[in-house]
Amino acid sequence: MSKLNKTIARTPEPPYYAVIFTSLLFSEVEGYDDMAIEMNALAAKQAGFLGVETAWDSSVFGITVSYWKDEESILAWKNNADHQWAQKLGKEKWYQSYSLRIAKVERAYGADKKSG
């Protein structure tokens, strides 16, 4: 999944929301990374979107965390995303297992040496 952005999301001060999506594919899916990029781009256009981070380990195990202003934004995104996913081939068959967790970020710390 080498085409995906390798950046840490610049989120505002908490509180805000995180959607933690962890998935294990049955096998490498051709075009999956293109679709993931497209889905992330679509998320970025959504109201309340704060940022997204994605890491794929050996093309079958991945974690995507997207950040949102509030639960309403997540719900709106979910409805939109479900629709898009359904339009692209049936996602169900790709996943051996997945987990989606919705969490309220209460505290955050970090450092970025590039920006000082």
Next chain:
Amino acid sequence: MSKLNKTIARTPEPPYYAVIFTSLLFSEVEGYDDMAIEMNALAAKQAGFLGVETAWDSSVFGITVSYWKDEESILAWKNNADHQWAQKLGKEKWYQSYSLRIAKVERAYGADKKSG
């Protein structure tokens, strides 16, 4: 980071806590995955530990999400982990940037075709 477990954490019903650690290394660090495995194993022995998920993209960008019963468990783990990190070479020099977010998981969904 091919040695790390590619599994989705089996967590109980929410609420519980998530620690989302996203990091970008300056370059590939020799022995980093061994140390990550060791740190995850250490976390697993900690009171209140519920599970951990780690994905590394091209050995420099990674997301690790660990799950905990409550904030007290996280604090105890943080103190222990900081001590361990300090003992191994100075972690500071590895990271171009990192972000640590503490979040309360409110809802969770998932599916696992292996276990039915």
